[in-house]
Amino acid sequence: MSQDPWLQNYDATCRLAQEVAENLHERNRQQRTGGNPAKINMTLRASLQKLKQNISQLKEGLLRASSARRLMQPEADRRQNLIDDLLTREKQLNATFRGDVTEPESSRSTLMGMGSGTSGGGAANPWLINESEDTRGLTFGEIKQQQQRVIEVQDAGLDALAAVISRHKIMGQEIGNELEEQNEIIDDLTHLVDKTDDRIRNETRRVKLVETKSASCGMLVVIVLLLIAIVVVAVWPV
Numbered sequence: 001m002s003q004d005p006w007l008q009n010y011d012a013t014c015r016l017a018q019e020v021a022e023n024l025h026e027r028n029r030q031q032r033t034g035g036n037p038a039k040i041n042m043t044l045r046a047s048l049q050k051l052k053q054n055i056s057q058l059k060e061g062l063l064r065a066s067s068a069r070r071l072m073q074p075e076a077d078r079r080q081n082l083i084d085d086l087l088t089r090e091k092q093l094n095a096t097f098r099g100d101v102t103e104p105e106s107s108r109s110t111l112m113g114m115g116s117g118t119s120g121g122g123a124a125n126p127w128l129i130n131e132s133e134d135t136r137g138l139t140f141g142e143i144k145q146q147q148q149r150v151i152e153v154q155d156a157g158l159d160a161l162a163a164v165i166s167r168h169k170i171m172g173q174e175i176g177n178e179l180e181e182q183n184e185i186i187d188d189l190t191h192l193v194d195k196t197d198d199r200i201r202n203e204t205r206r207v208k209l210v211e212t213k214s215a216s217c218g219m220l221v222v223i224v225l226l227l228i229a230i231v232v233v234a235v236w237p238v
Contacts, residue, residue, distance in 0.1 A: 006061050007144060010082060013054040017086065020047045020093050044097055055086050072150055
């Protein structure tokens with residue numbers, strides 16, 4: 001299982017800070033013994049610049065991971081504490097390099113005991129001053145495993161959510177298909193009603209025409225009968 005790149009970068013930054021502390025101790029020793037620390041000072045300037053760049057990269061990486069919600073809030077807070085501790089240590093190392101302060105022996109011993117960070121999987125990070133109870137006393141390897149378990153739980157939750165969304169999508173598609181079929185049926189019924197309405201209007205016009213013709217024929221019969229009656233009365237002998 002590959003290690004989190006951010007933790008790898010943090011581990012490398014811790015080792016760089018340890019290297020700077022060791023070089024500062026060596027430079028101070030040379031100064032006390034009358035040696036020439038010019039070469040080691042050049043190395044220290046480059047290392048301190050690299051340390052600053054590494055911390056900036058860690059801050060940017062944490063910001064991107066937090067913005068993309070790839071980290072749970074407790075883990076994001078823990079990593080921010082790690083960065084804050086690195087920033088504090090960087091300020092101390094810079095002050096010691098400039099000669100503003102003298103590095104305490106206890107602080108140097110702490111740095112010397114850092115080992116190789118997470119690479120060996122057994123050395124705990126001594127800078128976790130404000131570390132949460134969940135990770136206090138754990139090695140980087142154990143923290144990495146804990147974070148991996150959290151990510152796996154998150155992935156499982158996302159998979160379940162994706163399955164629910166997929167089912168809802170299928171249901172939505174089926175409902176859409178059903179609505180399309182119902183719309184087609186309604187369109188067919190509307191067309192049938194329109195045709196039936198046209199037929200009814202046509203039949204109504206025909207009935208009215210027949211009624212008109214029937215009325216005309218009836219009047220004609222009445223007139224003929226009246227004429228016949230008149231003729232009969234006229235020719236009948238008195």
